[in-house]
Amino acid sequence: MKKIKDIEIELRNIKKGYGSQSVLNGVSLRIDNTSFISICGKSGSGKSTLMNILGLIEGYDAGEYLFNQQKIEPGKDYYLLRRNYIGFIYQSYNLIPEKTCYENIILPAMYAGMKQAEIDTYISSIVDRLEISHLLEKGTFALSGGEKQRVAIARSLILNPSLIVADEPTGNLDTHNRDAVMEILLHEHRNGRGIVLITHDEAVADYADEKIYLKDGKLSIC
Numbered sequence: 001m002k003k004i005k006d007i008e009i010e011l012r013n014i015k016k017g018y019g020s021q022s023v024l025n026g027v028s029l030r031i032d033n034t035s036f037i038s039i040c041g042k043s044g045s046g047k048s049t050l051m052n053i054l055g056l057i058e059g060y061d062a063g064e065y066l067f068n069q070q071k072i073e074p075g076k077d078y079y080l081l082r083r084n085y086i087g088f089i090y091q092s093y094n095l096i097p098e099k100t101c102y103e104n105i106i107l108p109a110m111y112a113g114m115k116q117a118e119i120d121t122y123i124s125s126i127v128d129r130l131e132i133s134h135l136l137e138k139g140t141f142a143l144s145g146g147e148k149q150r151v152a153i154a155r156s157l158i159l160n161p162s163l164i165v166a167d168e169p170t171g172n173l174d175t176h177n178r179d180a181v182m183e184i185l186l187h188e189h190r191n192g193r194g195i196v197l198i199t200h201d202e203a204v205a206d207y208a209d210e211k212i213y214l215k216d217g218k219l220s221i222c
């Protein structure tokens with residue numbers, strides 16, 4: 001396995017709104033690649049907004065974002081940091097149906113300009129771990145929900161992220177597949193990756209070392 005790079009992310013008093021609506025109203029949080037955190041909160045409380053800020057997809061209006069103790073501003077640094085350190089998993093998998101599982105998994109690596117030989121060496125250890133080697137040449141439309149999510153997890157791992165950000169990763173799965181996905185994430189966590197996930201499911205939240213609740217634009221510990 002490739003070495004996983006250490007990272008530390010600190011949000012300080014982050015505020016974010018849309019138009020006149022305030023969504024995050026002073027969120028502070030520190031995580032690193034040894035963290036496993038779950039975030040819960042009512043629908044519309046701002047969980048995805050927080051994840052998108054944390055995952056360097058979205059900017060913020062006020063506050064500070066420190067990446068490895070360096071303050072970074074929304075904008076130009078985001079793409080490279082995101083690519084080099086963060087993997088994403090979504091409830092709806094976000095796979096491209098016209099492509100095979102293999103093509104979906106390697107997409108971020110292709111964009112990042114990774115050499116084919118390196119991709120092929122690295123992908124084999126990932127797909128073995130996730131038990132999806134037999135699916136590589138299949139189209140993703142033919143897969144079950146659990147298989148789709150394992151392919152999506154493989155895609156999230158292809159650039160060897162230090163942090164996995166997962167937005168309701170088990171939301172569409174039955175309990176058997178939910179538990180399988182959580183065991184995979186737990187395994188990746190034990191290998192040295194940080195995990196931050198949004199969930200409504202107590203059983204999923206229980207996998208985390210720390211449970212955080214978002215309400216009225218602020219975080220509290222559950």
Ligand SMILES: Nc1ncnc2c1ncn2[C@@H]1O[C@H](COP(=O)(O)OP(=O)(O)OP(=O)(O)O)[C@@H](O)[C@H]1O
Binds near residue numbers: 023042044045048049
């Ligand atoms: N791009 C956007 N433009 C305008 N409003 C937005 C945008 N993104 C989110 N919002 C609003 O911000 C609020 C928080 O949304 P967010 O998706 O972060 O909540 P959530 O807690 O993840 O909700 P859910 O559990 O339903 O997915 C909502 O009222 C939403 O309508």
